Amino acid sequence: MGNRICFKFNSDNIQEGLEGSLKMSNGGTSVFINVLCLSGGRFAETESQKRFMVFLAEKNQYFCGIGTVDFDIVEMPWDKASFDDDKAFMLRVIDGAKQKIGWESLRYRPNEEFVNEYLETFKKLIERMTVDDIIEENLIEWLSEADENDPVKCGFPKCKIHDAYISVHGCQVCTD
Numbered sequence: 001m002g003n004r005i006c007f008k009f010n011s012d013n014i015q016e017g018l019e020g021s022l023k024m025s026n027g028g029t030s031v032f033i034n035v036l037c038l039s040g041g042r043f044a045e046t047e048s049q050k051r052f053m054v055f056l057a058e059k060n061q062y063f064c065g066i067g068t069v070d071f072d073i074v075e076m077p078w079d080k081a082s083f084d085d086d087k088a089f090m091l092r093v094i095d096g097a098k099q100k101i102g103w104e105s106l107r108y109r110p111n112e113e114f115v116n117e118y119l120e121t122f123k124k125l126i127e128r129m130t131v132d133d134i135i136e137e138n139l140i141e142w143l144s145e146a147d148e149n150d151p152v153k154c155g156f157p158k159c160k161i162h163d164a165y166i167s168v169h170g171c172q173v174c175t176d
C-alpha cells in the first residue's frame with residue numbers, strides 16, 4: 001500500500017525509473033499533496049503553472065481511492081514552451097512547502113520530519129526533468145480529458161479557505 005512518484009517509469013529500464021523514487025504512506029501522500037497545494041496556490045501566476053497545481057490537486061485519494069495516486073514526473077503537464085519557468089516554479093513550490101507556507105490554514109500539524117523528507121526526494125525527481133523528457137501528447141491528452149466544467153477550462157478557481165487551486169474533485173486540502 002501507499003503511493004509512489006517516480007521518474008520515467010515507462011522507459012526501457014524500469015529499475016532506472018524507480019531509482020530515487022518517492023514512496024509514501026497513504027496518509028503521508030495526502031499531507032504531501034496538501035502542503036504543495038497550499039504553497040502553489042500562493043505562487044502560481046501563469047496558466048501552465050496553475051495547470052501543475054490542478055494536476056496535483058487531482059491526486060485526491062478521497063475520490064480516486066486510497067493508494068491509487070501514483071504518478072510519474074513525465075506525466076505532469078509539462079509544456080516545451082515554458083519548461084524552464086515551470087521547472088523553476090515547481091522547485092519554488094517545494095521550497096515554499098518546506099517553509100510551511102499556508103500551514104496556518106490546516107486543521108492539523110503535519111509531521112515536519114516526514115514532510116521534509118518527502119519534499120526533498122520530490123525535489124530531486126523534479127530536478128532530473130529536462131525538456132527532452134517531455135512527451136507532448138501527455139499534456140494534449142490530459143487537457144482533452146477535461147470537460148468544460150473542469151478548472152483548467154474555466155479560469156482556475158481557488159478554494160477560499162486554503163487559497164489552493166481546485167480540481168474536478170474540489171479542494172484537495174478540504175477533502176483530505
Ligand SMILES: [Zn+2]
Pocket residue numbers: 159160161162163164171172173174175
Ligand atoms: Zn480548501
